[in-house]
Amino acid sequence: MSIIIKSDREIAAMRQAGKIVAAVLEVLKLDLRPGMKTKELDIITDQELEKLGVKASFKGYRGFPASLCVSVNDEIVHGIPGERLLNEGDIVSLDLGAICNGFHGDAAVTVAVGEISPQARKLVQTAEGALKAGIAAAFCGARLGDVSAAIQYYVESRGFSVVREYTGHGIGREMHEEPQVPNFGRLGEGLKLKKGMTLALEPMVNAGSWRTRLGSDHWVVLTADGSLSAHFEHTVLITDGEPEVLTVA
Numbered sequence: 001m002s003i004i005i006k007s008d009r010e011i012a013a014m015r016q017a018g019k020i021v022a023a024v025l026e027v028l029k030l031d032l033r034p035g036m037k038t039k040e041l042d043i044i045t046d047q048e049l050e051k052l053g054v055k056a057s058f059k060g061y062r063g064f065p066a067s068l069c070v071s072v073n074d075e076i077v078h079g080i081p082g083e084r085l086l087n088e089g090d091i092v093s094l095d096l097g098a099i100c101n102g103f104h105g106d107a108a109v110t111v112a113v114g115e116i117s118p119q120a121r122k123l124v125q126t127a128e129g130a131l132k133a134g135i136a137a138a139f140c141g142a143r144l145g146d147v148s149a150a151i152q153y154y155v156e157s158r159g160f161s162v163v164r165e166y167t168g169h170g171i172g173r174e175m176h177e178e179p180q181v182p183n184f185g186r187l188g189e190g191l192k193l194k195k196g197m198t199l200a201l202e203p204m205v206n207a208g209s210w211r212t213r214l215g216s217d218h219w220v221v222l223t224a225d226g227s228l229s230a231h232f233e234h235t236v237l238i239t240d241g242e243p244e245v246l247t248v249a
């Protein structure tokens with residue numbers, strides 16, 4: 001397994017990519033409203049990325065047809081934007097990657113469409129909190145399992161489950177680099193985190209069982225039991241101090 005330690009120049013490019021991803025996600029959050037088609041969000045994404053002169057990471061990746069992944073309610077990740085209308089009460093995960101000077105930034109947020117149920121709100125808050133808990137554990141010298149376990153504990157202690165078949169990942173010149181970063185694990189296990197590693201942490205949290213199924217388009221991943229799912233992601237740099245979140249505006 002080869003873990004790539006980034007140079008200062010590479011980190012600068014990733015900071016720039018991360019800033020752009022965060023800025024575009026902010027625009028999408030403000031624009032999102034009931035009655036909108038999910039493909040409208042993808043169109044806005046392309047317009048914003050074009051203004052900034054950068055390319056989307058996902059478009060064309062293994063044939064993925066859009067720049068933004070839009071996953072609604074029981075869809076966990078990799079939803080293809082299309083004709084689906086967003087309704088009041090839906091939760092929508094927006095996952096975006098962008099490439100700057102050859103380096104990727106990758107982030108996701110789950111957004112409420114209008115008023116959502118208390119259960120949905122708790123789920124979204126838990127997924128966001130799990131990401132924070134994972135980041136808080138991503139210290140130089142800690143083990144990867146410490147990050148995974150922090151996420152898993154945060155989620156399961158609130159009565160929800162973490163998806164197992166899909167994980168966070170190293171990121172840099174490639175969108176998916178070593179190592180995989182599972183959202184479940186054991187304290188003290190796995191590789192030791194080192195300064196200069198860049199990881200995309202991305203808890204995917206289900207209200208029901210952790211089991212998943214693949215949708216008929218062979219892209220979208222859904223909860224097997226039809227329960228709601230929420231997803232948050234940041235690209236994070238391991239430093240010799242506090243972990244640095246790169247996907248911030």
Ligand code: MG
Pocket residue numbers: 106107168169200202233
């Ligand atoms: Mg990712």
